[in-house]
Amino acid sequence: PQSGEIFGILRQMKETFEADLSDSQKEEIAAQQAFAEVKAAKEAEIKAGQATLQDKKQQLATADETLAQAREDKEDTQASLSADERFLMELKQKCSMTDQDWEHRQTSRAEELAAVAKAISILHSDDARDLFSMTDQDW
Template sequence: LVLGKQDMLDVDRQELASFLSAKDGSSYAPKSGEITGILKQMGDTMAKHLAESTATEDAAIKTYESLLAAKAKEVEALVASIEAKTEQIGKLGVDIVQMKEDLSDTEAANLEDGKLLAGLKESCATKKTEWDERSKTRAAELVALAETIKILNDDDALELFKKTLPSASASFMQMQVN
């Protein structure tokens, strides 16, 4: 029926006739062995790639886990450092406040000491002036004493003293204390 159709090409008709005239698979040679080999080779290649990818993924997971552990330790160390530095900042803040109070106390004491120093300078200047006056007076007294001694040591004065002083027989001596 199909062979009798007019719109079919002669080449196609001959091929169809040879296919239909052939006995059950006597002239048919299956090519599935070649396809099976290709599929098997593809399966082996995919299994090899899967093993390589799995090994690469396992290595990447181990690297990731070690990196994650290292980063966790680093974060822990940084958190401890931040806590220590925060505590240090607090202590330094307290120290700064105390030092500012000490500074204001020291400045007030310095101001008082400055007033005391000014008073001492004034007092010292006054005492120096007084000392200079006493020294001049004392020097004048010493000069006067030296002149008096000189006068008294003169021979004329000695004769005068001998005449005016009472003799030893006229002197009194205390014998008892009540």
């Protein structure tokens, strides 16, 4: 009698353990599937993050190259600007000197024209004609 009871308890314990084992195995399979899904998702995130990192590194390299080129262009432009400003200053000085020379030539020309006009008026004067007519007779 007692052995039957013990046998019944053991059978019930076995059934309980088998049920618990089955439940535990199902839970383990579900946990493994969940882990595999999370792992796949995290690996995809890591891969996407690495791709983004590579893109950002490439963008940084491109930006650095663009910045270096822009700085070089700026230096070239500043050098060109300085040269152009020096040329403009020299050109203004030359123009100023040319203007002064022009004014001087205009003044000289006006004086020459006035002298020529005075000489012509003297040569056309009555005294000059009388003098010329007297000289003509001496020849």
